[in-house]
Each structure stands twice: as structure tokens, then as C-alpha cells.
Amino acid sequence: MNIHEYQAKELLQKFDVATTRGRVAATLDDAEQIARELGDVEIVVKAQVHAGGRGKGTFKNGFKGGVHVRKTPAEVREVAAKMLGQILVTHQTGPAGRTVNKVLVAESADIAREIYFAILLDRATAAPLVVASTEGGVEIETVAAKSPEKIIREAIDPLAGLHPFQARKVA
Structure with a gap:
């Protein structure tokens, strides 16, 4: 079974594991609204596909990267527009890529260490x-x-x- 990052976060939250605030969006309006609700924080927009290497991937429309940090709801909407409905190609998808139907919109975390x-x-x-x-x-x-x-x-x-x-x- 494959689950998306947003689904994994929901599972972790059910067991009281701390995660960043955020939700999944399937539309531009949803992405912008979630960003607005998060307030004055840096916001990460992440393409949700069953593949690794999203941050280094390239969309077939030429947009680079399936993970972007933005500061305003309008910027979040702009990035989501370049992702939603588009095909993301990563080292794990092969040249066919995967269509992005949803994006995770969440507050950005200060990263001290990655595992x-x-x-x-x-x-x-x-x-x-x-x-x-x-x-x-x-x-x-x-x-x-x-x-x-x-x-x-x-x-x-x-x-x-x-x-x-x-x-x-x-x-």
C-alpha cells in the first residue's frame, strides 16, 4: 500500500506525534485558503505523488521542483497552479512521470537534521x-x-x- 505524505502525517497526528500544521489541497482556492489560515509563516508546497525525489523533479511544463517554500497565500497559489494537474518526473517515476492531483500546504519546519x-x-x-x-x-x-x-x-x-x-x- 502506498500512502501520500499528507496521509502519513494524518496517521502520525492520530497517535499524538508532533507534525507541522497544514492540509492537503486539490484546488488553487484550497491551497490559497490553507496558506491564509496558516498565517504569517513560511509555507511549504509539496506535490503529492507516490514517488521519491519530488524536490529534485521536473514537471513536463518545465517547472522545476515538486517542493517549494513561499511566504504569502498568493505565492502559494502561484506555485500550486504550476503543480496541480501537471506531470512530475523524478528519478523514481521514470520518464512517464506522475500526475499531481493534490499538494500539501504546510508551515515550513526549521530543519536541524534530516533522517x-x-x-x-x-x-x-x-x-x-x-x-x-x-x-x-x-x-x-x-x-x-x-x-x-x-x-x-x-x-x-x-x-x-x-x-x-x-x-x-x-x-
């Missing part, structure tokens, strides 16, 4: 697998090729769940 964290379905075992790395902000495929020792993989028993010792190892 990579995912819970994947391991097709070989048909069980969840936690994949984590201190090397966030870059393609995980690059980390796997150049520094595989920097990636932690922990299989999760579907019946027992994630054990405390596994959580400590990942942390």
Missing part, C-alpha cells in the same frame, strides 16, 4: 519492515549503493509488533 524513515511491506516475508538512516535529504537508493552500513532494517513481527529493543536500535 530517512519508512515502514515498508517486505514482499519476501509479507511483513512490515522498518528502514531508517541518518542520511536523510538524499535519495535512499544512493545511500544504499554508497554507504549501505548507514541503513538500518528491522523486520516487524505482524503479531507481536515492533519490540522496544528494535525501536531503540532504530532511534
Whole structure:
């Protein structure tokens, strides 16, 4: 199952994990309204597609990047107009790209450190697998090729769940 970033944030919020304020928008009016509600903060607009490398991707309309930081609701609307309904090509989509039907509009976070964290379905075992790395902000495929020792993989028993010792190892 693939979920978008905004859906992952909603799941985290259900379990009281702190996330930045924001919501998903499917229209320009929604994007601008969400930005207005966020107030006087830097706002990030993120294309929602099932692929990594969105920030470094290119839209077929020539617009560069699926992640942009803006300061005003009008600027958010302008960026959303260049994303919504357009095809984003990243290293993971291949040349066909993926159509952006929604954008995440959220307050921008001050980034002190980036990490990579995912819970994947391991097709070989048909069980969840936690994949984590201190090397966030870059393609995980690059980390796997150049520094595989920097990636932690922990299989999760579907019946027992994630054990405390596994959580400590990942942390």
C-alpha cells in the first residue's frame, strides 16, 4: 500500500506525534485558503505523488521542483497552479512521470537534521519492515549503493509488533 505524505502525517497526528500544521489541497482556492489560515509563516508546497525525489523533479511544463517554500497565500497559489494537474518526473517515476492531483500546504519546519524513515511491506516475508538512516535529504537508493552500513532494517513481527529493543536500535 502506498500512502501520500499528507496521509502519513494524518496517521502520525492520530497517535499524538508532533507534525507541522497544514492540509492537503486539490484546488488553487484550497491551497490559497490553507496558506491564509496558516498565517504569517513560511509555507511549504509539496506535490503529492507516490514517488521519491519530488524536490529534485521536473514537471513536463518545465517547472522545476515538486517542493517549494513561499511566504504569502498568493505565492502559494502561484506555485500550486504550476503543480496541480501537471506531470512530475523524478528519478523514481521514470520518464512517464506522475500526475499531481493534490499538494500539501504546510508551515515550513526549521530543519536541524534530516533522517530517512519508512515502514515498508517486505514482499519476501509479507511483513512490515522498518528502514531508517541518518542520511536523510538524499535519495535512499544512493545511500544504499554508497554507504549501505548507514541503513538500518528491522523486520516487524505482524503479531507481536515492533519490540522496544528494535525501536531503540532504530532511534
